[in-house]
Amino acid sequence: MPALSSSNWDRRSILRAAAGLAAAGTLAACGSNNGRGGGSGSGKNLAQMFHAYGEAGTEQAVKRYAAAYKGAHVTTQWITGSNFESKLFASLLTKNAPDVFEFHPQYQLIKSGQVADLTDLIEPVKDDFNQADIASHTVDGKIYGIRMIDDPQFFFYRKSMLEKANIEPPTTLDELIEAAAKLTTDKVKGVFLGNDLHAVIQPLFYSAGADTLTDDNKIAYHTDGVVEGLKQLRKLFTSGDLLLDAPADYWDPSALNQGLCAIQFCGMWAMPQFQQTLGDDLGVMPFPKVGAAGKPSVYNGGWSVFVNAKSANVDAAKEYVKWLWIDQKKYQEDWALSYGFHIPPRTSIARSATKLKSGLPAEGVKLFDEYGHFDRIGWTQAMITATENVFADCVRKNGDPEAALDKCDKTVNAELKKLFG
Amino acid sequence: MSTTTTRGLAGPAPAEASPARPRRGLRGSSTFNFWLFTSPFLIGLIVFVYVPIGWSVYLSFFEARFTVTPSDFVGLGNYREILTDSNFTGSLVTFTVFALFIVPTTWALSLGLALLVNRLRFMRAFFRSVFFLPTACSYVAASLIWKMSIFNGVRFGLANTVLGLFGVDNTAWLADPSPPWYWLVIVTARLWLQSGFYMILFLAALQNIPRELYEAAAIDGARRGLQTFWYITLPQLRATSTAVILLLIVAAYQAFDEFFNLLSKTTWGRPPLVELYYTALGQDQNYGKGSAGAVILTLLICLVTLFQGRIMGFGRGEDSK
Numbered sequence: 001m002p003a004l005s006s007s008n009w010d011r012r013s014i015l016r017a018a019a020g021l022a023a024a025g026t027l028a029a030c031g032s033n034n035g036r037g038g039g040s041g042s043g044k045n046l047a048q049m050f051h052a053y054g055e056a057g058t059e060q061a062v063k064r065y066a067a068a069y070k071g072a073h074v075t076t077q078w079i080t081g082s083n084f085e086s087k088l089f090a091s092l093l094t095k096n097a098p099d100v101f102e103f104h105p106q107y108q109l110i111k112s113g114q115v116a117d118l119t120d121l122i123e124p125v126k127d128d129f130n131q132a133d134i135a136s137h138t139v140d141g142k143i144y145g146i147r148m149i150d151d152p153q154f155f156f157y158r159k160s161m162l163e164k165a166n167i168e169p170p171t172t173l174d175e176l177i178e179a180a181a182k183l184t185t186d187k188v189k190g191v192f193l194g195n196d197l198h199a200v201i202q203p204l205f206y207s208a209g210a211d212t213l214t215d216d217n218k219i220a221y222h223t224d225g226v227v228e229g230l231k232q233l234r235k236l237f238t239s240g241d242l243l244l245d246a247p248a249d250y251w252d253p254s255a256l257n258q259g260l261c262a263i264q265f266c267g268m269w270a271m272p273q274f275q276q277t278l279g280d281d282l283g284v285m286p287f288p289k290v291g292a293a294g295k296p297s298v299y300n301g302g303w304s305v306f307v308n309a310k311s312a313n314v315d316a317a318k319e320y321v322k323w324l325w326i327d328q329k330k331y332q333e334d335w336a337l338s339y340g341f342h343i344p345p346r347t348s349i350a351r352s353a354t355k356l357k358s359g360l361p362a363e364g365v366k367l368f369d370e371y372g373h374f375d376r377i378g379w380t381q382a383m384i385t386a387t388e389n390v391f392a393d394c395v396r397k398n399g400d401p402e403a404a405l406d407k408c409d410k411t412v413n414a415e416l417k418k419l420f421g
Numbered sequence: 422m423s424t425t426t427t428r429g430l431a432g433p434a435p436a437e438a439s440p441a442r443p444r445r446g447l448r449g450s451s452t453f454n455f456w457l458f459t460s461p462f463l464i465g466l467i468v469f470v471y472v473p474i475g476w477s478v479y480l481s482f483f484e485a486r487f488t489v490t491p492s493d494f495v496g497l498g499n500y501r502e503i504l505t506d507s508n509f510t511g512s513l514v515t516f517t518v519f520a521l522f523i524v525p526t527t528w529a530l531s532l533g534l535a536l537l538v539n540r541l542r543f544m545r546a547f548f549r550s551v552f553f554l555p556t557a558c559s560y561v562a563a564s565l566i567w568k569m570s571i572f573n574g575v576r577f578g579l580a581n582t583v584l585g586l587f588g589v590d591n592t593a594w595l596a597d598p599s600p601p602w603y604w605l606v607i608v609t610a611r612l613w614l615q616s617g618f619y620m621i622l623f624l625a626a627l628q629n630i631p632r633e634l635y636e637a638a639a640i641d642g643a644r645r646g647l648q649t650f651w652y653i654t655l656p657q658l659r660a661t662s663t664a665v666i667l668l669l670i671v672a673a674y675q676a677f678d679e680f681f682n683l684l685s686k687t688t689w690g691r692p693p694l695v696e697l698y699y700t701a702l703g704q705d706q707n708y709g710k711g712s713a714g715a716v717i718l719t720l721l722i723c724l725v726t727l728f729q730g731r732i733m734g735f736g737r738g739e740d741s742k
Contacts, residue, residue, distance in 0.1 A: 082685060086702050093489060093706070112487055187576065195596050196686040237597070244593035245574025260575050385703065392688040397598050 044072040044316045049091070049098035051084035051303075054252055055269065055339035065324055065331045072316050074100075082249075085381055092308065099317040102148065102303045105137045106380045107419050109306070110144050116309040119143045121322045125346075132374045133345045137304060139377060145304035146325045148335060149342035152368040153199065153267040153299045155285045156253075156274055161188070161262040162283075169283060173207070173232050173290045176263075180241035183262040189243035191236070192261040194250030197395060198388050199265055202373070203287035204229045206297030212379040217420050219412055221387065222405045229290040230394050230401040237395050253277070267301070268364045269340030275360065284363050286371045300372040302342070343368055378419065386411040474719070481712035489708055499713035503700075508688075509714055512696035513721075519692060520673040522608055527669055528662070531616045535623030536654075549624065553617040560614060560678035567610045568595065568683050598689050607690075610679050615672070619665050626661035630654065663733040667726060674722050693718050 050062055059078050066074035077098060079087050091097050092114060109115045122143045126134060133147040157169060165183050170176040180190025193200050205211060208225030236242050243261040248254040256264040257277040265287075266274075274282055286296035305325050307317045324331060329349055336344040337355050343365060344350045356365050386408040393399040393407075476489070481499050485491035503509050538548050555563075571579045572594040581591045594602045634653050643649050655662075677694040684690050691699075693714065701711025 089487075089706055090702050093487065198686050240590070243575070244596040245568075245572070245578075247569045247573045247575065247578075388686045389688050392686060396596065396687070397689070 044313050046072045046074045046100060046313060046317055046320055047077060047096075047098045048074060048100040048102075048320075049077040049079060049088060050102050052078055052080040053269075053339065055273075058339045061335060061339065065328070065335075068331075069320055069323055071319055071323065072313075074320060089381075092310075097308055097311065099308050099311040099313050100305060100321055101308065102305050103145075104301070105145055105304060105375055105377045107139065107377050108380045108382075110139055110377075111419055113309055115144050116307040116314055116318065117142045117144060118146060118307060118318065118321070121318060121326055122146060125326055128346050128348050130345045130347060130350075132300075132372075133302075133304075136375045136377055145306045146321060147302060147304045147345035148325060148332070150300050150302040150345050150368065151267050151269055151342055152364060152372055153203070153265070153301055154287065154364070154367050155263055156256055156266050156270075157263040157283050157285065158256065158278065158281055159283050160281045165262075169285045170288050171296065172288050172294075173229060176288050177232060177236045177239065177241075179263070180236060181239060184241040188259060189261045190241040190263065192243040192246060192250065192255045192264040194265060195245055196249075196388075197233070197237075197391050199250045200233075200287065201384075201387050201391055202299045203265075203297055204233065204290060206299065206373045207287045207294045208290040209293040209295065211373070211376075212383070213376050213416075217378045217416055219409055219416075222409055225291040225293050227401045227405065229294075230390070230404075232290070233391075233395045234398070234401075268361075268368070269342055271341045271361060271364060273340075282360060284360060284367060286367050296371050297373055298367045298371040300368060300374050302345070302375075378416070380415060380419070382415045383412045386415075477712040477715050479712075480708050481716050483709050485707070485709035485712070487706045491709065495709070499709045500717070503710050503714045503717065506710075508691070509693070509696055509700075512691045512693045515690060516674060516676070516692045519604075519607070519676060520670060522604065523611055523673055524666060524669045526608065527612060527615050527619060528665060530612060531619035531665070532623050532658070532662075534616060534620040535627055536650075538620065539624060539627045549621070552620050555613050556615070556618040558614060560610075561682055563610050563614055564679045564682035567606055567679075572606045595683055598687070601690075603684060603690055606683055607679055610683075611676075615669075619669070622661055622665055623658065626658050627654070630657045659733075663729075666733065667729060670725060670729065671722060674718070674725075 048062075048066065050059075052059070059076075062078070063076050066076055081087070085103070088098075088101060088103060092101075103109070119142050122129070122134070126143075129147065130150065133150065134143060137143050137145045137147065161183055162169065162179070165179070167179050167182055170179045176191065183190035202212065205221045205226055208223060208229045210223045210226050211220040214220045237244075243255060246255045246260055250265050251267060251270070253264075253266060253270040253273040255261050256266070256274065286298045289295050289297075305321055307314060307321055311317055329346065332344060332346060333349050333353065336342040336349065337353055341356065341361055341364070343356070344353060350356070355361060390401075390404040390408045393404040394401040480489065480491065482494060482496060483491035484493040484495045484498070534552050538545060538552065541548060573581075574591060574593040574596060575581065576585065576591055578591075578594075580594065584592070592602060594606050630653070634657070635649065638649055638653050639645070643652060674692075675694060676692045677698070680690060680692055680695045681698070697711050697714045697718070700714060701708050
């Protein structure tokens with residue numbers, strides 16, 4: 001390029017400017033996607049973080065509630081994928097951490113000062129809450145989270161398939177294994193417990209007469225009953241009667257609805273979708289008892305809302321949480337009953353919930369009341385992962401249950417020591 | 422044109438060069454242009470690669486739980502912890518098994534594809550594109566397809582449907598680790614994703630082999646096919662092969678997406694990066710220990726690369742021609 005005319009240079013300058021702008025734009029774009037969006041002018045901006053609920057309309061509902069709030073501009077981060085907790089924990093470390101988030105009551109969040117004390121918000125309406133939900137969020141008399149929904153988890157089964165195989169709903173784990181064998185055909189598997197079985201870990205503990213922890217936060221899951229249960233589950237896992245690697249996991253109603261299995265472990269939330277597809281050909285039952293000392297159980301999971309104590313807008317966030325999850329009963333009812341079925345933790349709402357009063361939903365509520373076990377706040381994510389490894393090692397792999405539980409004890413004890421000294 | 426490029430690459434001349442051409446000033450100098458066009462990339466490299474690496478090294482000497490700005494210096498404690506952690510050392514074994522599998526198979530498959538495509542007389546561009554296309558697919562998307570439609574455990578999964586035709590029972594490819602079918606899923610997914618890219622590298626190298634060599638070989642009585650391939654083609658591909666193997670090993674070390682997406686809540690089949698992800702970003706949020714692992718991994722990659730370069734003569738390819 002020998003001669004460069006001046007017009008050529010003009011073009012270059014433009015190009016150069018454009019390149020510079022593009023580079024600046026690219027850099028600026030990094031980190032701007034924090035879900036906060038622009039301010040609406042009226043007061044503060046708040047960000048809230050939710051995991052992606054499976055039921056249609058939930059995301060819109062959460063955003064609708066947020067839009068109705070006048071005190072601040074609230075944006076929603078809707079986290080898809082199966083590892084909500086790691087995304088939540090990672091983002092809580094950053095400047096873009098949500099001000100409000102949903103999770104389960106876990107003590108390490110309180111110990112590390114991550115969640116704000118919400119006692120003053122709940123205190124006036126404390127008596128209107130399910131007392132078990134208050135207890136599971138309380139440490140030393142302070143309440144750290146507000147329960148939004150309670151989610152009992154239990155088995156759904158196809159009545160017609162059980163009748164055809166001439167069996168009653170199983171009441172012990174042994175019967176469940178037998179039933180699975182009888183119900184399995186070349187098209188249908190007997191039972192679905194989820195692809196990685198993690199959903200039935202706590203039910204197995206409870207049904208074997210054990211628990212996650214004792215009241216004074218010592219290991220309570222390492223019992224002979226649990227060891228027995230693990231051996232039985234290993235038998236079921238290798239029997240060929242258990243549905244594995246289904247395209248959708250246990251929390252999704254697809255496996256039972258598509259006729260892939262006859263009995264599916266799932267949760268109350270999916271009941272409307274089950275009913276829609278299967279009509280009356282549907283029954284529910286608790287996790288059957290394990291061993292002689294056991295009794296049937298239901299794990300009452302659920303989601304609670306927390307305020308990030310390290311946020312710059314703690315007060316505004318508390319205000320918003322109070323507005324939505326204490327004052328706005330209409331929205332609370334909508335959230336619990338209009339999409340999936342969840343049990344409202346507010347007794348006044350639960351009492352007036354006609355949808356849960358009859359038929360199968362009423363049976364679900366009965367399981368919740370009769371067999372339900374709530375979260376223990378001392379049972380944290382690290383311990384949950386340790387028990388998931390137990391299932392990986394001795395149910396999915398042919399390991400020794402005692403050895404797997406011993407390994408788990410080590411992790412759990414280390415964690416307990418860190419948290420409670 | 423060419424002068425600008427070579428000068429820029431040979432080492433950026435400082436801005437003093439400009440007085441030689443006063444009328445154009447700094448704006449017109451090639452130095453300025455060099456920095457203008459490389460700086461977006463350089464800034465990105467520094468901000469997103471070198472700073473994090475440096476920070477990671479820093480973190481690895483601290484007790485850093487739930488924080489990336491720690492204050493509790495622990496010296497080599499994290500290194501001691503991670504090196505005695507059976508999960509981490511186990512993951513290095515997992516990686517080795519994986520690399521032993523994937524490196525030779527990808528190498529052979531992409532070379533095979535390149536040879537085939539190179540032989541084509543028509544529709545060469547079409548097949549070249551078809552084999553290259555999977556490279557454009559994301560690992561996550563491919564993993565989901567592999568998991569949910571090809572290798573799901575139910576009767577309508579593709580693999581189970583095909584096997585069902587031969588009367589084979591449904592297989593749980595991923596949930597059940599014995600037998601370890603999950604390797605099949607992982608290896609096929611990666612083969613599908615990677616082979617096309619390396620095929621292009623081989624194809625370019627194949628087209629660079631001088632015709633005269635083949636003619637000379639033919640005159641000397643070398644038989645077409647295996648003999649020619651063994652004595653002419655393969656040695657001529659040496660430089661490319663070395664590069665491909667190097668890239669494959671690094672890629673295998675960096676394996677994450679498909680393992681993370683295909684295997685959930687397992688205690689097996691975790692390559693180092695997945696293990697470190699769970700250490701640093703899992704419920705423990707142990708950035709100190711995670712960083713120590715990352716530093717060890719980086720050192721290992723460097724060592725293997727150097728070692729492999731020694732054996733196979735990476736960079737000596739030019740002289741051997």
